[in-house]
Amino acid sequence: MNILHQFLEALRGLASNKLRSALTVLGIVIGVAAVIAMLAIGRGAQNSISSSIESIGTNLLYITSGNRNVRDLRNPKPLTISDALALADPTNAPFILRVAPVIQGRGDVSYSGESTNTGIYGVTAVYALVSNLKVSEGELISDNHLTSRAPVAVIGVDVANALFGRSANLVGETIRVMGQPFRVIGVLESKGGGGFGSQDNQILVPLTTAQSRLLRRVNRDQVDSISVQAVDANSVSKAVEEVTQILATRHRTQVGKEDFSILNQQDILSTAQSITGVLTIFLGGIAAISLLVGGIGIMNIMFVSVTERTREIGLRKAVGARKLDIMIQFLVEASVLSLIGGMIGILLAWGIATVVGQIASASNVNIRPAIQLDMVLLATLFSAGVGMFFGFYPSLRAANLQPVEALRSE
Amino acid sequence: MTAPVIESKGLIKTYRMGKILVEALRGISLEIQRGEVIAIMGPSGSGKSTLMNLLGCLDRPTSGEYILDGENVSRLSDNKLAVIRNRKVGFIFQSFNLLPRASATENVELPLRYSGVNHHRQRARQALEAVGLSDRMKHRPSELSGGEQQRVAIARALVNNPAIVMADEPTGNLDSKSGREIMELLLSLNRERAMTVIIVTHDPAIASQTQRIVRLRDGLLEEAS
Numbered sequence: 001m002n003i004l005h006q007f008l009e010a011l012r013g014l015a016s017n018k019l020r021s022a023l024t025v026l027g028i029v030i031g032v033a034a035v036i037a038m039l040a041i042g043r044g045a046q047n048s049i050s051s052s053i054e055s056i057g058t059n060l061l062y063i064t065s066g067n068r069n070v071r072d073l074r075n076p077k078p079l080t081i082s083d084a085l086a087l088a089d090p091t092n093a094p095f096i097l098r099v100a101p102v103i104q105g106r107g108d109v110s111y112s113g114e115s116t117n118t119g120i121y122g123v124t125a126v127y128a129l130v131s132n133l134k135v136s137e138g139e140l141i142s143d144n145h146l147t148s149r150a151p152v153a154v155i156g157v158d159v160a161n162a163l164f165g166r167s168a169n170l171v172g173e174t175i176r177v178m179g180q181p182f183r184v185i186g187v188l189e190s191k192g193g194g195g196f197g198s199q200d201n202q203i204l205v206p207l208t209t210a211q212s213r214l215l216r217r218v219n220r221d222q223v224d225s226i227s228v229q230a231v232d233a234n235s236v237s238k239a240v241e242e243v244t245q246i247l248a249t250r251h252r253t254q255v256g257k258e259d260f261s262i263l264n265q266q267d268i269l270s271t272a273q274s275i276t277g278v279l280t281i282f283l284g285g286i287a288a289i290s291l292l293v294g295g296i297g298i299m300n301i302m303f304v305s306v307t308e309r310t311r312e313i314g315l316r317k318a319v320g321a322r323k324l325d326i327m328i329q330f331l332v333e334a335s336v337l338s339l340i341g342g343m344i345g346i347l348l349a350w351g352i353a354t355v356v357g358q359i360a361s362a363s364n365v366n367i368r369p370a371i372q373l374d375m376v377l378l379a380t381l382f383s384a385g386v387g388m389f390f391g392f393y394p395s396l397r398a399a400n401l402q403p404v405e406a407l408r409s410e
Numbered sequence: 411m412t413a414p415v416i417e418s419k420g421l422i423k424t425y426r427m428g429k430i431l432v433e434a435l436r437g438i439s440l441e442i443q444r445g446e447v448i449a450i451m452g453p454s455g456s457g458k459s460t461l462m463n464l465l466g467c468l469d470r471p472t473s474g475e476y477i478l479d480g481e482n483v484s485r486l487s488d489n490k491l492a493v494i495r496n497r498k499v500g501f502i503f504q505s506f507n508l509l510p511r512a513s514a515t516e517n518v519e520l521p522l523r524y525s526g527v528n529h530h531r532q533r534a535r536q537a538l539e540a541v542g543l544s545d546r547m548k549h550r551p552s553e554l555s556g557g558e559q560q561r562v563a564i565a566r567a568l569v570n571n572p573a574i575v576m577a578d579e580p581t582g583n584l585d586s587k588s589g590r591e592i593m594e595l596l597l598s599l600n601r602e603r604a605m606t607v608i609i610v611t612h613d614p615a616i617a618s619q620t621q622r623i624v625r626l627r628d629g630l631l632e633e634a635s
Contacts, residue, residue, distance in 0.1 A: 005523070012511050315507045318468060319566065320496020320524040322489045403468045407507070 010333040024301045028341025031291025032379045036349035038287040042280025044369040049272045061228040062263040076259035077251045080221040093242040095235040100127040101223040105215040107178040116162035119202040122210025130229045138171040138186030145206040154186040158201040295386035302394035314406025323399040334391025342383030416442035421474035434460040436629035445604040449617035452626030462610050466576040467494045479573040496525050500567025504579035506559045508551040515547045518565045537565035557588030574606045
């Protein structure tokens with residue numbers, strides 16, 4: 001008995017009970033659609049987070065004081081401007097291109113009654129280069145601003161919209177940063193990326209101004225972090241070595257007991273990806289439960305079908321069907337159910353993903369759900385597997401029916 | 411004289427119904443010659459269905475030997491019995507037992523599909539022609555009369571050229587006219603093809619048309635005529 005014939009016969013059997021088959025298929029449809037949609041949305045979120053991390057700047061190292069990997073670290077020395085200057089020396093550190101010391105904090109920024117809480121970054125002129133920031137109008141923080149400790153600010157698009165309701169023609173306006181008047185000299189180009197660590201919701205002020213007026217630190221020299229740009233992507237690890245060596249010498253720490261941490265772009269990226277990966281698996285796992293429920297639905301209906309067709313099974317056995325023949329017949333039927341469900345489910349998932357993408361982009365969240373071939377294959381195989389698995393026991397029961405008893409049944 | 415197509419020696423079949431052991435057959439020794447038409451009669455509970463199940467290889471005897479067409483089938487596995495049924499036994503049931511969603515031709519093809527032979531369609535057509543249904547091949551059972559449905563079942567029974575045809579009350583669900591026609595068909599198939607036909611029946615009018623009547627009572631033969 002060839003498989004095509006089996007397939008057609010299964011279709012005919014299922015077609016004879018359309019409503020029941022449709023409801024059974026529905027369980028699989030929902031399961032498969034949920035799994036694929038969740039995976040796709042998870043993958044979309046992952047892509048979006050990766051790209052927003054990548055947009056911060058390439059070849060970037062991020063140095064902070066303190067080190068979670070060293071136990072009993074006492075009194076870590078803070079990072080200072082002098083540390084930054086030492087790192088910036090090209091003779092000591094040939095693989096380091098640019099060094100940007102940063103003081104950062106959060107605070108309220110206001111303009112004629114409108115107020116918003118935002119990230120405040122005290123930066124030097126190179127920060128914009130290191131972080132790959134550009135202005136859509138006006139100018140960035142310059143060395144002149146630094147030496148004169150000018151009360152000027154470059155504001156992010158979100159901040160501009162929150163304060164002014166617009167993001168253009170703002171140069172020259174005066175805003176209050178933590179109560180003090182600052183003149184707007186530029187508006188940052190939008191980087192998009194929303195969600196985590198948005199770079200559109202921040203303002204930049206000169207480092208010196210921040211030190212003296214906004215974010216006072218214990219030591220006059222102290223900074224919160226130092227961003228370091230390596231010469232190119234291949235020299236990131238060499239740059240890490242140089243930073244480690246220079247700072248260890250300056251802070252007089254032993255090897256393996258450094259009182260600072262170096263985070264590079266790859267680390268951040270892989271951390272973020274592993275977090276979103278776990279999230280995706282979690283969502284997919286929850287969705288997989290509905291697929292399991294759908295599978296139990298198949299099992300249920302296959303049992304009903306076997307019971308209903310006991311006489312037919314008896315007849316088939318009487319005319320020479322072996323156990324395997326009967327088994328295959330019912331397994332094919334279960335698999336056809338779940339495969340049809342799988343295919344419709346993929347289409348539905350595609351629809352869901354599209355709608356979610358639309359909603360996300362309408363609400364300015366940059367998540368593009370990505371249905372990929374591997375997900376489709378996974379879901380198809382999985383749903384066929386579900387059919388096989390849950391169809392197995394009913395089929396086995398059908399195959400083991402004794403012809404005499406099967407023929408006697410009504 | 412060739413060897414008998416059916417030869418049974420001391421067939422015993424016992425069932426366990428709950429805690430009671432029921433002896434349905436208590437030692438049946440029977441020979442049926444090739445080309446014979448034979449009726450098995452007996453009141454209900456006499457064991458005639460059990461005997462039919464054994465002779466049709468649907469079931470195995472508890473003890474005793476059963477040789478069908480020269481092959482001892484009394485101890486074969488389920489799957490081997492299925493193969494024997496496929497090749498050597500044709501079944502005709504009181505309630506036809508046709509697949510409701512399949513056409514007449516497809517119903518007749520069914521045994522061929524399990525035997526792995528080719529030219530299904532052609533052989534099914536020939537069988538349907540032999541029972542006089544060449545104009546009903548595409549019809550489904552629900553589109554056929556009772557007599558026609560039983561003809562389809564007969565075509566299905568003989569499509570594999572079996573050694574024996576087992577007919578269990580073949581006219582039981584038919585009106586008397588169709589019943590007569592079915593009996594005539596079975597008898598003519600027996601004459602033309604020298605087909606061995608075993609008919610299980612209550613009806614003395616049916617039994618009287620056969621060459622030999624075997625009567626069963628309480629699981630034992632009560633040989634007559």
